[in-house]
Structure formats: C-alpha cells, structure tokens
Amino acid sequence: MRRLINQYPSVLNRLLLAVLPFALVFLAYAVASEARLADNPADKLLPAWATIQAAIIRMGFVPDMRTGDFLLYVDTMASLERLAIGVAFATVIGGIIGILQGLIPYVRAMMVNFTSVVSMIPPLAILPILFITFGLGELSKVVLITFGILPYIVRDLAQRTEEIPHEQIIKAQTLGASTWQIILRVVLPQMLPRLIDSVRLSLGSAWLYLIAAEAIAAENGLGYRIFLMRRYLAMDVILPYVFWITFLAFTLDFILRFTQRSLFRWMYRGQA
Amino acid sequence: MSSVCVENVWKSYGRQTVLERISFTVEQKSFIALVGPSGCGKSTFLRMLLGDEAPSKGRILIDGEPLMAEPSPDRGVVFQKYSVFPHLTCLQNVMLGLELAAAPRLGILLGRRRREAKDISRAMLGNVGLGAAENKYPSELSGGMQQRLAIAQALVKKPKLLLLDEPFGALDPGIRAGVHETLLELWHETGMTVFMVTHDLSEAFKLGTRVIAFDRRHTRPEEMEAYGATITFDLPVYHPVPKPPEIIPVFAEELDEKAVRYKAAV
Ligand SMILES: Nc1ncnc2c1ncn2[C@@H]1O[C@H](COP(=O)(O)OP(=O)(O)OP(=O)(O)O)[C@@H](O)[C@H]1O
Ligand SMILES: [Mg+2]
Secondary structure: OOOHHHOOOOHHHHHHHHHHHHHHHHHHHHHHHHHHHHHOOOOOOOOOHHHHHHHHHHHHOOOOOOOOOOHHHHHHHHHHHHHHHHHHHHHHHHHHHHHHHHHOHHHHHHHHHHHHHHOOOOHHHHHHHHHHHHOOOHHHHHHHHHHHHHHHHHHHHHHHHHHOOHHHHHHHHHOOOOHHHHHHHHHHHHHHHHHHHHHHHHHHHHHHHHHHHHHHOOOOOHHHHHHHHHOOOOHHHHHHHHHHHHHHHHHHHHHHHHHHHHHOHHHOOOOO | OOOEEEEEEEEEEOOEEEEEEEEEEEOOOOEEEEEOOOOOOHHHHHHHHHOOOOOOEEEEEEOOEEOOOOOOOOEEEEOOOOOOOOOOOHHHHHHHHHHHHHOOOOOOOOHHHHHHHHHHHHHHHHHOOOHHHOOOOHHHOOHHHHHHHHHHHHHOOOOOEEEEEOOOOOOOHHHHHHHHHHHHHHHHHHOOEEEEEOOOHHHHHHHOOEEEEEEEOOOOHHHOOOOOEEEEEEEEOOOOOOOHHHHHHHHHHHHHHHHHHHHHHO
C-alpha cells in the first residue's frame, strides 16, 4: 500500500470527488427543507425547490408590476456597472502607482509607507465618510470599491516590479533604454499579466464592498435586493441571488484568467 | 575597442573589504579572462565596470575617460542568467536594442525602419546559430540557446566593451565549445574588448589573450574582514594561430589568382 500522499485519483474519480461536496450541500439542504416544511408548511427559512423556482421566474422572467422591468436584469446590470467602474479605476491607478513605486527609488521613498498605512484603513469604516462627501449616489459606491482594493493592487504590483531581476534592468540600460523606455518596453509588458492576477485576487473584496454599499444606500443592485428581501424573510429570492452572484464572480474570474492566458502566452510557453 | 585603465580600485560593503589595490591596464581588443575562487569579487568587479556599482576608492578609465556611473550602450553585458527578456521572442529580444535607440518615445519601430532592424537582428541571430528560433520565447529555449541569444542581443548594439559574467557556466561541454567558436568569431569581427568571468581555467586560457586571477592574500579568519582579494596573477596568453579557418580560403584564392596571372604572363 503506497502512502496516501502518493495516491492519485483516476480522471473519473477526480470528477466524482469534485462534484461530491456540492452534491452533499444540495442534499443537506433538500433534507432539512423537507423536514421543516413537513413541520410547518408556511416556514420561510428553507423554501422548497418549487418555491425557489417560482421566485426565479418572478424576478428574472416576468416584468415587475410597478416598474415594468425585469428585476434580476436591472439589478445585475447596476451592480456590474458599479463593480466594473470601481475595479477599472483601481486597476489603472494601482498599475501606475505600483510600477512607479516598484521601479523608481524616489517614488518608493515617498509612497511605500503611505501605501502600507492606507492599506490598514478598513474601507468599510470610511463608507460613512464617502456617503457624506460624495452623496448617496453611484459615486460613493464606486469610490468605495476603488479605495477598498487599490492598496492591495499597488502593494502587490510594486512587489512584483521589484522582483524583476536586477539583471534585466541593467541589461535594458546597456541596450540604451531610458527610464521611460524601460517602463514601456520591459516593466509594463511583464507587469500586465501580474496586474490581471492582482485584480482577480481583489475581485472577492470588490464584491464585498459593492454589496455593502448597495445594502446601505441604493435603489437597485444585487446587494440592494438581497437586503431588501431580508425584511420579508424572502429566502426564496435571497438564495438564488446569492447563487447568481457567486456565478457572476466565478465567471469574471474565469474570463480574466482566460484573457491572461491567451494574451500573455510567453508566460506559459515551454512549461508543459 | 575600448582600452580600460583600472587605478588602485578598492571596494567594500560596510566593513567588509571585498577588493583591494586592483590596478591594471588593458589595451583595445583584448580578451581578458577573470578567474578566482567563489566570493572573491569577480562579479563585483564586473558590476563596477558596468557602472552598476561605484568603487569605494580609486577609479576606472575607459578610453582615458572616467567611466559613466550608470550602464550605457557602449558596454554590453551577458549575465549567468536573467539576461534576456522573457516576454519577447528571440527576434524581438535582439531588435530591442535597435528600437530603443531609434525610437526614443515609444521604443517601437514601424514600417521600413522596422524591417531594417529586423534584417539586422536576423543576421545577428544567424551568427549565433539561432536563425530557426526567431519566433520562440526564451522559456522555450535551452540554457545554451538563451546564452547565445543574450550574446546576440548585446552584440547588436556593437559595444566597445563586452562584459560576460560566467556566461557559459550552465552549458554542457559540447554546446560550450560551439558557443566559444561563435564568440571568438564575433570578437575578431568587431574588435571589441572583452572581459569574461569564468570558473573554468581551461576556458580562460582557451579564449583569453590575458588571464587575470583575483584571490585573497590574507586568509586567517581575523583578517577576512579587513583584507579583500587582489590580483594574484596576470598572464598574457599566446595564441599561435588566431583564426586559421578564415585565413586559409583567402590565401588559397590569392594563390589561384597568382597562378592565373603567372600563366597569363608566360
Ligand atoms: N550588495 C552587496 N552587499 C554586501 N556584500 C556584497 C554585495 N555584493 C557582493 N557582496 C560580497 O562581496 C563578495 C564578492 O561577491 P561577488 O558576487 O563579486 O563574488 P564572485 O567572485 O562573483 O563569486 P562567484 O564566483 O561565486 O560568483 C562576497 O563576499 C559577497 O558577500
Ligand atoms: Mg559572480
């Protein structure tokens, strides 16, 4: 019998094992839901599949009676727009500051302590400040997302930039590169895929800040809907929304990973 | 092509003296092989020639001028690793030097000038035997190919001084001999001055026109901090026939010509 660490599942077993935890969760839900509903048919905590299905159709495929919109669609678009703008700002600003901080000693001297201190501010703690300063509209939500993930992106990218072998920077200079040319032709192209990684890793936090901001002040959005439905204990709506958010987050992550792989093939060549 | 004059150079890091009393002069078109035990300061010395580090004392003159205190295109370099850019193909790696010089803003050439730069770079890749690999990324190359690429990349700038820090350390003997040939040919062609650090004495004597060794004279533990390495030997190497394969065909042609003229005269 070989050691456990040396035993590998076959392809089929791997698939089964991967599905298993998901199946268990669904099963546990089904059992618990049935038990509670048998006890009290009006129970709202763990709705039956049929109830959830009806809620999905109501939210996603039937126009809202009051506004005539498809609520799920409206909420998704509103949330994705906020997320995209916030993340885009953080990416651009973080990319620029990170590279400069990692490469240029003067910028590093100025920024390194500042970014580490700022990164310790809990973004949710300044949410009230943002609401007071920027009002309750879109701007404060976008700023919260940007501010929430910016410090991580800056620090991560600065570190990645510093990790570029010194030999490469010297070599570029012996090829006659100016600082600007080094940024443009040596550092930036190598940092773009890192930046995408960095953004991928901050997407989780970005969602957190988005939902928090929407929960507190919004007229639409996925986070807004969930917190609105909480008042009515409408688990049949909340559960599919959570599921949908998870799915969106997963898809975004996949798209970023795929983009990175196909745009920056040099990183993955010759590794197979 | 550069002459190098090293005048009483010392280098210390904090209280640790690494190099002391290094003085020598190198004529143009020399091939200096630098040898010495690990940690004696060979790479440090090369970094000083490069302008990446400054001597603690003394100075270095290149063609009679104090050396520029930062790396510049008249001094090419090949390190043991990380010398090539992983995000560029072979051709792009070699072209980079030409593009940076010709396009100060974006460092990218377009149109006719790009084609010209490509042609020059292709020829250079051909010189080091990488003609077939021009579209490969460094991660797809073997260690020897990467080092040849690094040499091509440095040489396309036509440096007056080429600095090599154990460039062939990772190569197996067969490939190494091939790269030696290439390097010697290019050295003859360009007439640049070469400094090469190596751990391999036979390589040093095979390639160098002069072999310089660094070592510590004082090795008792209590002396290690205050004393650094210095030149312990400095030997000229006599290469009887520098380039037979190139001379012979020319010679033969001349002979033919003479024979023809002789026959015509008769
Ligand atoms: N940046 C630095 N700071 C402090 N000490 C350094 C630094 N760079 C080199 N040294 C010291 O200088 C000495 C010489 O280092 P160097 O890299 O020049 O050796 P080397 O002769 O190239 O050795 P090897 O053959 O192993 O490459 C070493 O003792 C090293 O500890
Ligand atoms: Mg060394």
